[in-house]
Amino acid sequence: MATIELQQVTKRFGSASVLKEIDLEVNDREFFVLFGPAGAGKTSTLNVIAGIEPVTSGSISFDGVVMNQAEPWERNVAMVFENYALYPHLSVKENIMSPLIGPKMKWNKADAEREAQRIADMLGIGKMLDRKPSQLSNGQRQRIALGRVLVRSPNVFLMDEPLTHLDAKLRHAMRTELKEMQRNLNTTTIYVTHDYLEALSLGNRIAVVNEGMIEQVGTPEEVYYSPATEFVARSFGEPEINILKAKISSVDGVTGVSLLEQESRFYEIPEHLNAAVRNINRDVVHVGIRPRQVRISKDPKVGVQATVFAYEPIGAKATMTLQLGDTLIQTIQASDLSVQLDDVFYVDYDTSDILIFDPETGRLIASSAAEGRGL
Numbered sequence: 148m149a150t151i152e153l154q155q156v157t158k159r160f161g162s163a164s165v166l167k168e169i170d171l172e173v174n175d176r177e178f179f180v181l182f183g184p185a186g187a188g189k190t191s192t193l194n195v196i197a198g199i200e201p202v203t204s205g206s207i208s209f210d211g212v213v214m215n216q217a218e219p220w221e222r223n224v225a226m227v228f229e230n231y232a233l234y235p236h237l238s239v240k241e242n243i244m245s246p247l248i249g250p251k252m253k254w255n256k257a258d259a260e261r262e263a264q265r266i267a268d269m270l271g272i273g274k275m276l277d278r279k280p281s282q283l284s285n286g287q288r289q290r291i292a293l294g295r296v297l298v299r300s301p302n303v304f305l306m307d308e309p310l311t312h313l314d315a316k317l318r319h320a321m322r323t324e325l326k327e328m329q330r331n332l333n334t335t336t337i338y339v340t341h342d343y344l345e346a347l348s349l350g351n352r353i354a355v356v357n358e359g360m361i362e363q364v365g366t367p368e369e370v371y372y373s374p375a376t377e378f379v380a381r382s383f384g385e386p387e388i389n390i391l392k393a394k395i396s397s398v399d400g401v402t403g404v405s406l407l408e409q410e411s412r413f414y415e416i417p418e419h420l421n422a423a424v425r426n427i428n429r430d431v432v433h434v435g436i437r438p439r440q441v442r443i444s445k446d447p448k449v450g451v452q453a454t455v456f457a458y459e460p461i462g463a464k465a466t467m468t469l470q471l472g473d474t475l476i477q478t479i480q481a482s483d484l485s486v487q488l489d490d491v492f493y494v495d496y497d498t499s500d501i502l503i504f505d506p507e508t509g510r511l512i513a514s515s516a517a518e519g520r521g522l
């Protein structure tokens with residue numbers, strides 16, 4: 148068992164701070180995802196947990212014991228990297244069992260082979276044990292790398308974008324397998340990814356990392372429906388959430404938002420947000436509206452005029468970007484519309500489900516998120 152705690156962890160390389168006073172608590176047996184863009188500090192966080200890099204300040208504890216001075220092997224963590232680093236001259240079986248047959252290990256060869264077979268079967272590569280890595284596909288090589296980590300029964304798995312090199316179909320299958328495997332193995336896992344779908348589908352909880360800081364830690368539902376900041380809201384969803392400028396206003400006693408770049412049209416907001424919204428003392432706020440909440444029509448009475456800026460069918464759905472003055476609005480539409488660039492549509496919003504952010508701090512002020520919604 149292992150709980151992992153980072154307290155005020157800072158990591159500097161020269162004058163550059165790549166981790167800035169990070170606090171994190173990973174629960175025992177949790178599948179915990181570190182999610183963020185390139186250069187955010189995700190790998191650096193894994194490296195300090197593994198003991199590959201020392202922290203500059205702060206503490207790292209496993210099960211309440213400070214590990215700052217512990218060598219990587221004493222931490223008993225197993226890392227899976229984006230690059231698999233297999234032994235090219237060894238067979239699949241020898242690669243998988245390699246951690247078990249070092250001089251300090253108490254496994255005899257027959258037991259190690261049986262264990263390698265068991266793990267390989269679990270990963271669906273049980274029939275390839277005698278091949279060399281060069282005779283396998285990228286996906287199969289990635290499974291060997293996973294297998295080599297799984298045989299060790301570590302306290303913690305640290306996985307750094309392990310599925311990046313796989314094609315989309317296999318990545319999807321491996322996600323499901325990884326989740327299943329982690330449930331069966333019951334081992335605390337910290338998983339790094341920059342792919343929001345992977346984060347949402349794998350994580351019990353997700354830490355959103357940005358410029359060496361943690362923007363939010365929450366369940367997939369929390370980070371998606373109640374993002375703590377605009378950055379978090381923009382990070383989950385494709386196409387990205389629309390962030391529009393608005394004034395809080397009241398018409399006939401009904402509280403709502405007037406969207407500034409949309410002829411200041413008034414939109415009612417859910418009643419339970421009224422109290423939070425009345426306390427906002429900003430002239431202008433940012434309103435987050437997801438692409439699927441944008442409605443379009445050919446009827447001028449429906450909303451504000453916009454022209455088609457881009458229309459990209461992807462499978463059954465299409466992303467349609469509309470230009471409205473200087474603002475681009477992302478929407479999701481059917482993929483079989485016959486649409487030309489510059490076609491005119493009228494845009495309206497479903498504001499029953501909105502997010503309101505402070506434009507200066509980027510922090511969430513009010514969210515209409517309802518409890519218990521699935522993704």
Ligand SMILES: Nc1ncnc2c1ncn2[C@@H]1O[C@H](COP(=O)(O)OP(=O)(O)OP(=O)(O)O)[C@@H](O)[C@H]1O
Pocket residue numbers: 160163165183184185186187188189190191192341
């Ligand atoms: N050894 C090093 N020396 C100097 N700077 C470093 C070192 N390692 C990482 N950095 C810097 O620290 C920052 C965070 O890097 P890190 O690899 O942790 O980010 P990341 O979120 O994992 O990104 P990616 O997804 O691109 O791997 C980056 O700006 C990187 O250039």
